[in-house]
Amino acid sequence: MNEHPRLTSLAHGGGCGCKLAPSVLRDLLAGQPVAHAFPQLLVGTETSDDAAVWQVDDNTCVIATTDFFMPMVDDPRDFGRIAATNAISDIYAMGGRPIMALAILGMPIDKLAPEQIRKILEGGREICDEAGIPVAGGHSIDAPEPIYGLAVIGLCHPSELRRNADAKPGDALILTKGLGVGIYSAAIKKEALDTSGLAEMVASATTLNRVGVELAKRADVHAITDVTGFGILGHGLEIARGAGLRLQIDLGSLPLLSRTAELAKAGFFTGASTRNWAAYGSEVTLPEGLDDWQKAILTDPQTSGGLLVACAPEAAKSVLADIRAAGFPLAAIVGSAAEGSAGITVI
Template sequence: MNDLPRLTSLAHGGGCGCKLAPSVLRELLADQPMAQAFPQLLVGTETSDDAAVWQVDDNTCVIATTDFFMPMVDDPRAFGRIAATNAISDIYAMGGRPIMALAILGMPIDKLAPERIREILEGGREICHQAGIPVAGGHSIDAPEPIYGLAVIGLCHPSELRRNADARPGDALILTKGLGVGIYSAAIKKGALDEAGVAEMVASATTLNRVGADLAKRADVHAITDVTGFGILGHGLEIARGARLRLRLRLTDLPLLSRAAELAEAGFVTGASTRNWAAYGAEVALPEGLPLWQRALLTDPQTSGGLLVACAPEAAGEVLDFIRDAGFPLAAIVGHAEQGVAGISVE
């Protein structure tokens, strides 16, 4: 068994750190036709939201998403579970409930034994079972690097749809999971994270964000997005741009995985973190003299990260308690939205 290749050694990147930089993605999508030609398409590419939404009738919206990436852990089953959790999260972030998934699989079949590939698929099925949905099919190819993920379909009532662009001035901002997944994955790739650290990261990344569907039933919850490959700053900026607001984040209130600060200060930072800052740093105001390792926490790509929730300020405490009771003990109020030039200020 010791001569088997590590999954992470077969990929040049891992998890949501594989995503194209935000600036590159915007350039690629710049000339795409706008969604107004299809009035039933309630959410398309305009605001970089988490999934596409099509209204079928007065009571039903179909939510569609796809997400896949290369491994950021070496255990095949854990990789499958993380990838599936991450993909399903887009449905919850729109306020919906998933109904089925299709598997997306690309594997270097000359380097990975069939039983290890089956473990990846089984991990994905386990999470889909937890979410109460089937893996109803999929597509597979022979690929030079291991890739796995899901296309997921969900439903919601139009009144429960939550866009990332609907935050309001004065809204409190709540983050449901701790930051640091990319930093942990960088440490894993270099063999510098112990079993307890790996277990902590996997536990966070395999916690389904199903609370998003419950939050969407509340009129005082205005906007939701999930924090993934662009980090808390990148996905916060998507809210800020869409709503034309300025977000103010409190650095000391941001929840972190237990060793995230320690590992970031020691230099375990992903390349995606640096690309993220290069892509959107001009829209962010940071405290003067902020160390680079603390900036890395803000740009750290989260794989299957938490939800960033914008809610009425008078309801923030009640909403936070609800989220914590739903199984998110690190959830915290991390800032607020206000009138101003779209962007983020970190205090």
């Protein structure tokens, strides 16, 4: 047995690019009963939010999520770190504070050496330590492709819960991290990304979105979601649909990782990017003459991407300053929300 195969060579996809296309997911969930019989379930599947939320009492909500995927990097420790950061992000995106995690592990044990699998687990635990939570257990199976992630539990006060449906007309939109993770991962798959580019991508994807906890304490922050596998357009649409608003995204204001445009122009983008556009393109208005590489950035699946924040327009500069001070130097105001048919207009 080759004890050290490239992790990405063992998977047909990687990171959040593995997610089912939004249209496929909607078809699978169509007709599923809405949990109206459970009034304490504040957030379920209705508004495509990042996690489920159950209100325990007047002061406490429990937030629950799970997220896992196949590797989009070859270093097993980095794979574990990225997957864990991505899973915990769902709690932060709801305005919650994570309290514990359970590991989800599926590994081709005939292809990977035990030390590689151990490093994946160690990477995940390292990020959980950084988030201040234990990995309290988990479940593992023998699988044909490597899979790792977490189920995460968090808490928040009901007043600090942030849902997609709570964005308001006039809100400014802020994105906290640069786009391009899927484009970078496509370059990795073809061994076309240098070490500095890889380091930049890993640094972004392993930065915890813990700023969401503090943002949710601000009454002028109305909605938060994390931008992952459906790209900036797909997750923006979740806010647009949930709140019944028309979002305007300024293409020129979107923060990018340093080589995103260069790599996109060279044709490095994932199949998930194409599937994303096919799933929701009818709800998006693009400017005339937009190049394919620019559209690829808009639909690029982000693995452990940033938060998309909707806040009162008069608070936008203050919120942006707080986000940058929390360790997100690329954060930028990228658009606004307005009354109108649910969807997105890119300018």
